[in-house]
Amino acid sequence: MTLIEVVTATAVSSLVVLSATTVFVTGMATWMRGQHKIEAETQTLRAVRTISDELREAMSVTVDNDGLGLTFVKPDVDENGDFRADGLGQPIPDGVNRRIEFVNGSLIYRDGVGDRVIGRDVVTNDPENNNQRYRIFTPGAGAVVRQVAVQVVTSTLDDKGVETYSRKREVIYMRNLMETTR
Numbered sequence: 001m002t003l004i005e006v007v008t009a010t011a012v013s014s015l016v017v018l019s020a021t022t023v024f025v026t027g028m029a030t031w032m033r034g035q036h037k038i039e040a041e042t043q044t045l046r047a048v049r050t051i052s053d054e055l056r057e058a059m060s061v062t063v064d065n066d067g068l069g070l071t072f073v074k075p076d077v078d079e080n081g082d083f084r085a086d087g088l089g090q091p092i093p094d095g096v097n098r099r100i101e102f103v104n105g106s107l108i109y110r111d112g113v114g115d116r117v118i119g120r121d122v123v124t125n126d127p128e129n130n131n132q133r134y135r136i137f138t139p140g141a142g143a144v145v146r147q148v149a150v151q152v153v154t155s156t157l158d159d160k161g162v163e164t165y166s167r168k169r170e171v172i173y174m175r176n177l178m179e180t181t182r
């Protein structure tokens with residue numbers, strides 16, 4: 001009778017340990033996929049937010065024909081951070097041509113002082129849209145660019161080599177356009 005009880009208890013204990021291990025391994029795999037998704041989302045959001053912060057202050061924007069880059073000018077500021085203005089109260093450009101462009105899987109910000117990466121692992125083919133090529137920067141309608149739609153898609157690889165994608169799209173409106181162009 002005692003041997004049967006020991007064998008039964010061992011079998012039941014083994015099933016409990018096996019079930020707990022399976023739940024733990026499955027939970028860890030799900031957690032890792034979630035971590036990679038969060039990493040991709042954070043990376044995409046950070047890139048779009050940086051672009052948005054820069055372009056909101058822009059006085060003029062020129063988007064490349066392929067939509068993979070743009071050039072912009074910001075107003076000059078004084079030592080207090082206030083915009084310098086001409087006699088008509090219009091902001092004066094600071095004379096620095098800034099550029100944001102897609103280069104080898106990264107979004108690069110160039111401001112004449114140096115280059116910095118504002119987005120990594122950027123892909124130019126949208127996997128949720130039949131892998132079609134998309135434009136990162138799309139200017140609004142009209143001869144004068146008053147708004148720019150920015151879309152960034154990034155990709156990260158998990159431990160098993162499975163790609164996780166993230167996308168963010170935002171329309172950015174310029175705040176410092178000259179009065180004569182409004």
